[in-house]
Amino acid sequence: MTDILMPALSPTMEEGTLAKWHVKVGDNVRSGDVIAEIETDKATMEVEAVDEGTVAEILVPEGTEEVKVNTPIARLGGEGGAAAAPAPAPKAEAAPPQSRAEASGDPERKPPEVDAKPRPEGEGAAPVTPKVALRDPELPAGVQLVKVTVRDALRDAMAEEMRRDADVFLMGEEVAQYQGAYKVSRGLLDEFGPKRVIDTPITEYGFAGLGVGAAMAGLKPVVEFMTFNFAMQAIDHIINSAAKTLYMSGGQIRSSIVFRGPNGAAARVGAQHSQDYAAWYGHVPGLKVVAPYDSADAKGLLKAAIRDPNPVVFLEHEMLYGQEFDVPEGVDWVVPIGKAKVRREGTGVTLVAYSRMVGFCLQAAEELAKEGIEAEVVDLRTIRPMDIETVVASVKKTNRLVTVEEGWGPMGVGAEIAAKVTELAFDYLDAPPMRVHQEDVPLPYAANLEALSMPSIERIVKAAKAVSYK
Amino acid sequence: MARGQTGAAGRRKANGAGEQPAQTGKTQSGKDELLKYYRDMLLIRRFEERAGQLYGMGLIGGFCHLYIGQEAIAVGVEAAKRPGDQIITGYRDHGHMLVSGMDPKEVMAELTGRAGGSSRGKGGSMHMFSTEAAFYGGHGIVGAQVPLGTGLALADSYRGDGKVSFTFFGDGAANQGQVYEAFNMAELWKLPVVYVIENNQYAMGTAIQRSSAETRLHKRGVSFNIPGEEVDGMDVLAVKAATEKAAAHARAGNGPFILEMKTYRYRGHSMSDPAKYRTREEVDEVRKTRDPIDHVEEMLEKNGWADEATLKAIDAEVKKIVADAAEFARTSPEPEPSELYTDVYTELPA
Ligand SMILES: Cc1ncc(C[n+]2csc(CCOP(=O)(O)OP(=O)(O)O)c2C)c(N)n1
Numbered sequence A: 001m002t003d004i005l006m007p008a009l010s011p012t013m014e015e016g017t018l019a020k021w022h023v024k025v026g027d028n029v030r031s032g033d034v035i036a037e038i039e040t041d042k043a044t045m046e047v048e049a050v051d052e053g054t055v056a057e058i059l060v061p062e063g064t065e066e067v068k069v070n071t072p073i074a075r076l077g078g079e080g081g082a083a084a085a086p087a088p089a090p091k092a093e094a095a096p097p098q099s100r101a102e103a104s105g106d107p108e109r110k111p112p113e114v115d116a117k118p119r120p121e122g123e124g125a126a127p128v129t130p131k132v133a134l135r136d137p138e139l140p141a142g143v144q145l146v147k148v149t150v151r152d153a154l155r156d157a158m159a160e161e162m163r164r165d166a167d168v169f170l171m172g173e174e175v176a177q178y179q180g181a182y183k184v185s186r187g188l189l190d191e192f193g194p195k196r197v198i199d200t201p202i203t204e205y206g207f208a209g210l211g212v213g214a215a216m217a218g219l220k221p222v223v224e225f226m227t228f229n230f231a232m233q234a235i236d237h238i239i240n241s242a243a244k245t246l247y248m249s250g251g252q253i254r255s256s257i258v259f260r261g262p263n264g265a266a267a268r269v270g271a272q273h274s275q276d277y278a279a280w281y282g283h284v285p286g287l288k289v290v291a292p293y294d295s296a297d298a299k300g301l302l303k304a305a306i307r308d309p310n311p312v313v314f315l316e317h318e319m320l321y322g323q324e325f326d327v328p329e330g331v332d333w334v335v336p337i338g339k340a341k342v343r344r345e346g347t348g349v350t351l352v353a354y355s356r357m358v359g360f361c362l363q364a365a366e367e368l369a370k371e372g373i374e375a376e377v378v379d380l381r382t383i384r385p386m387d388i389e390t391v392v393a394s395v396k397k398t399n400r401l402v403t404v405e406e407g408w409g410p411m412g413v414g415a416e417i418a419a420k421v422t423e424l425a426f427d428y429l430d431a432p433p434m435r436v437h438q439e440d441v442p443l444p445y446a447a448n449l450e451a452l453s454m455p456s457i458e459r460i461v462k463a464a465k466a467v468s469y470k
Numbered sequence B: 001m002a003r004g005q006t007g008a009a010g011r012r013k014a015n016g017a018g019e020q021p022a023q024t025g026k027t028q029s030g031k032d033e034l035l036k037y038y039r040d041m042l043l044i045r046r047f048e049e050r051a052g053q054l055y056g057m058g059l060i061g062g063f064c065h066l067y068i069g070q071e072a073i074a075v076g077v078e079a080a081k082r083p084g085d086q087i088i089t090g091y092r093d094h095g096h097m098l099v100s101g102m103d104p105k106e107v108m109a110e111l112t113g114r115a116g117g118s119s120r121g122k123g124g125s126m127h128m129f130s131t132e133a134a135f136y137g138g139h140g141i142v143g144a145q146v147p148l149g150t151g152l153a154l155a156d157s158y159r160g161d162g163k164v165s166f167t168f169f170g171d172g173a174a175n176q177g178q179v180y181e182a183f184n185m186a187e188l189w190k191l192p193v194v195y196v197i198e199n200n201q202y203a204m205g206t207a208i209q210r211s212s213a214e215t216r217l218h219k220r221g222v223s224f225n226i227p228g229e230e231v232d233g234m235d236v237l238a239v240k241a242a243t244e245k246a247a248a249h250a251r252a253g254n255g256p257f258i259l260e261m262k263t264y265r266y267r268g269h270s271m272s273d274p275a276k277y278r279t280r281e282e283v284d285e286v287r288k289t290r291d292p293i294d295h296v297e298e299m300l301e302k303n304g305w306a307d308e309a310t311l312k313a314i315d316a317e318v319k320k321i322v323a324d325a326a327e328f329a330r331t332s333p334e335p336e337p338s339e340l341y342t343d344v345y346t347e348l349p350a
């Protein structure tokens, strides 16, 4: 007898619905036969038999919801290698526990956790309600806040801008018919048609160049990279063509273009698919670089980026796509580029971060509070032009600085912040600034090494205590 | 697929019967040879099925792209290769590694990210290599392996050692600009490279008609004067014959050759692609009528070269190899934390 186990659609899936059985007791199955369909809220998948034999027993009837991964769902008689339950991996020391909650249902698997603490929400740092009011455009009285995922907030931003301006269009790999490799452009093809939502071949250098050319001619392209790792194919056009032409043409040729897509490390996707490009693009005059954390910023800043007459590199985070945050409803929500936001007030230490690391900092701040250190968390939101005034104002209050980024440390965003703060607030610093960042190695695949390589809440807490001499 | 339990005979009718089975392509293949191809293809399929299962159990993470359906290409090219010839491909690389002689245990343990893996757990599914097997990876950036493979051929030409570089890429990759930069230099400098395009008709969710102005990919060399040929990539003998011809062309100093292997991937692009962009019927049709393993099985049977007992014995051998590999991949320890910092730079020789 061989048990057939409930499979995972992704490494982060914990349970799903057994939607349909394609076999019944007594049927012969061969490997490769579709035996069942399972569903999560994001996807439906067919389950194929691996082993051969006769269905002896159906243990979980179709229609059953919340079937845990690795639960036996049927039993096969006859020969066939056993599909044994997974033996726990023998751990090398220091491997953190992995949370396997369903994160974002992206087409390609999802993430184990990289931090020391298992979290309720499964991905990233769970949202922590900020202790301060939004320092954003004034909201009209009585405006409703609704929970929206970062993924849908980005889509809504594009849809609203496309409705508003006929020159705005989206192009990239799998953005139209497939609805986006990470489902960010879901529904846009339906609403705007193939002229404005364009599937490209896999040819980043080419379509980024076409995008810049179209922008030079006055259109407002939004160019999606499936991930920013693949934008390295196209970086020449982003820098040499988009960023510099206004200057080289004495102000004649503008490129109002947005390059957007997920940036940074996802989970277990290895060295070539896991990089944070904030520092790379942040280096370049002529570019604006934005990296939002929550849904309101994702929406408001993407709308601002599309309206901006300059090329904007818009760095999203795959691990945030599935997270829900408040977004103001029924208003034209545009968040200005170039303004940081204090997400938590405190007087003990300043934590500066962007994108996913903001969530880590908010969590770290909760930990620190338990130990009597009140951290102030500054969300940069924009990497270039950087709102250094907000950072400096915070450091003047706390006298201590920790920067957090997913990228490598040398020549990084944290290095730039530390230099600026040293220059502008040297006398206020009670300790040398510290940087938390990815270890100075290509990102490894092995779960334990990956966890050791990435910034974690633990490491942020440690750095904050170190600059506080605690 | 299912050689074994239900027996081969019951499924043979699924194949187009009637043709001269042992004489596809241009080669007449002997019994031992055909049995070996059968076994190697079956090994890939069983290995991939097991990898899919381990992924479902959460033992493999990240991206995992299975080779099921395309087995005849890796096996047929390997059959035409000479020792020392190089191989390079993209991320759909498990099959190539298995046929190039790498230990299935090492391959599976790399998939689970363990110390016993071929990259000691640091590469993962998309990034495996073996200098011993002249297997140069294992690359995650679509199209990047094409100039790299052409560079391997530059080294072959530079050294004059008579080797050929077999550079594999997909129909989607065939649209990357760097492919054509490489083509031009390869022909200009008469480099010994065989470009093997594995045209499985889809690049993720994009059918080739939606991405390519010219879908006959073997013609992509025309403007560089590179000869090209379309090959039935579901027929291991056709793959072998075409590869022998292309390799001879390259080895003789005539420059590159393009082989467009028409094939099909049965599974989604990667493990969690629900593949809604094609119908179940389309997949089933290929499985029933063009399956590369069924095809060889049928040839074996028609020639009286393999009875059910022989096939069962092969099946059992392959199953054991795969089961051992899976066990090794489950029990091999995670890499030591100190491995995090090794291999960033090569030490200068003392
Ligand atoms: C430069 C680059 N762009 C995009 C991707 C994402 N991606 C990975 S595989 C793939 C499809 C490639 O299809 P194809 O070349 O036909 O190979 P197949 O997967 O069918 O074997 C895409 C778009 C990538 N890895 N690299």
Ligand SMILES: [Mg+2]
Residues within 6 Å of the ligand: B170, B171, B172, B198, B199, B200, B201, B202, B203, B204
């Ligand atoms: Mg393909």
